[in-house]
Amino acid sequence: MSLHIETLGRGPNLVMLHGWAMHGGIWHGVAEALAEHFCVHLVDLPGHGLSPAVEPYSLDAIAERVAGEFPLPVHVLGWSLGGAVALRWALSHPSAVDKLVLVASSPCFAQREDWPTAMQHEVLGRFAQELQADYEGTLKRFIALQALGGQASREVLKALQARLFERGRPDPVVMRQGLDILRDVDLRPELQHLDPPTLLIYGERDGLTPAPVGRWLASRLPDAELEMLKDSAHAPFISHPERFVERVCQFLK
Template identity: 25%
Template structure:
């Protein structure tokens, strides 16, 4: 299961769905309020989403999964794995906040000027346009609404880790994927998260920004596949 970032939709993981579907049941949902999912009145902060996901898992009869996420989706995945570790066999985190580094600023992409939004998110906007799965007018409408929902989730707290998560609970094998040129959540957060987690390894992509699953989908897919082959033998 892959969880999209703030403002995005499950379609962000289109390349991963195509690559892994022959071997896995792959799900990339629109989280509450994003894409085609409705806003849930009782879910007013990012901390609430993992518990909504648990209920959704139960409806779908999912007892355990490989869980991944980018940015806000990675934050949700980390929190879910901390609260419900028995339901996660492996974790894949792409450019997500999980620790606090007071001296390393995080940029809220919603604060970027419109003409700098894309160049702030990705290292090479032209390459992003080549690989992006968001290509229709409906996609554009969902992304625009998603930015408003993302702002609603953030409120005044900004982009911070889940204060209730305990990283020591996240003992399952964890792959951290980071773009070296990520301006939103800099690589320092990936390095610190690798040290903070009991069983994590960090892979860094050069010339990549905040969205490696879209910017370099083939490299991202291969890295995930190699990780699963090594850490969950027989699964992939």
């Protein structure tokens, strides 16, 4: 079965990948503005929204499934988990991704001995356990963390909550497997091989993918630009939509 993809606008192709537990509809606040310049493809990642899951449910399998929908070179923008999918896609198929935009994402979401600026394994493990006991409440608590600390946090939280179950309730098994991906992924050793020019958009107040991650990537990637929004948390495209659209357009044109 094909993935659910909503397409709008005309111009160079821009594929947008959402984060864990969300769906392509989360981009609607900025997609219309971007569609004035690009042919925008809003993808429901496998197992999210209206898209069927893949087996096995791994980062590699998700990236391959998404890449299979776009045989020609495209620009790719990924937020959070979607950013990891975008990275995997660009690393595995360098000629297929023209330019890459990573939004509040990380090559390694969980702490390691040499990687303290990340989520604690215990936090991700707790969310995985709580999914079984309180599925809906756990998803809402995770969303609340995405808005915490940023400018207009109440408005950001309201927007995220409004979209959460808009395309049905995500499969609890897939949600657990998605948390496993966030816990286990570590693409840092491969980043030296990343070819596409990359724009990094991060929030200074992000508690899930902290600002130092963006600065680290900017210093390591061969061709990268960093946009650090000082009043933003984990969803800069919601808290700062005008600047988000402006910066993406500047970079991709």
